[in-house]
Amino acid sequence: MREQALWMADRCLGRRIARLHRLVSRRFDAELRESGLTLPQFEVLSELALFDAPARPSEIAGWLGLERSTISRNLDVLTHRGYVRVAATSSTGRTTRVVVTEAGYHALAEAGPAWQRAQAWISGAVDSGAVDALDRWLTALDLDQQRG
Numbered sequence: 001m002r003e004q005a006l007w008m009a010d011r012c013l014g015r016r017i018a019r020l021h022r023l024v025s026r027r028f029d030a031e032l033r034e035s036g037l038t039l040p041q042f043e044v045l046s047e048l049a050l051f052d053a054p055a056r057p058s059e060i061a062g063w064l065g066l067e068r069s070t071i072s073r074n075l076d077v078l079t080h081r082g083y084v085r086v087a088a089t090s091s092t093g094r095t096t097r098v099v100v101t102e103a104g105y106h107a108l109a110e111a112g113p114a115w116q117r118a119q120a121w122i123s124g125a126v127d128s129g130a131v132d133a134l135d136r137w138l139t140a141l142d143l144d145q146q147r148g
Contacts, residue, residue, distance in 0.1 A: 054097030
């Protein structure tokens with residue numbers, strides 16, 4: 001039984017991908033620390049900055065493939081810091097839309113060099129074939145997810 005567990009643990013894609021995620025996230029978080037942003041906050045802020053129109057938190061969650069609670073936690077921090085503001089709320093108060101503020105755009109610009117350092121370090125640690133393979137995995141798994 002122990003041998004089977006070891007064999008499965010060594011080959012488990014979920015475990016290996018989770019470890020890869022932790023390693024990559026640590027590197028980005030270490031570089032971004034000087035900006036005061038974590039990688040999830042940077043992701044939410046940069047994704048939101050791509051759009052001119054106010055967005056619902058559920059839309060941001062969908063774009064990033066994250067849980068709505070994760071988005072809400074990060075939006076709370078970003079709102080508290082003045083990087084994001086509520087642009088519209090439905091009459092029932094159940095739906096809000098948020099936008100990036102000027103301070104948020106400034107924070108993104110300030111974090112840019114840290115992001116570039118992390119990106120360059122990780123890209124330099126693997127060959128371009130690994131990056132291409134990652135893109136193929138993401139495309140294949142995303143398409144499979146969309147099919148149901």
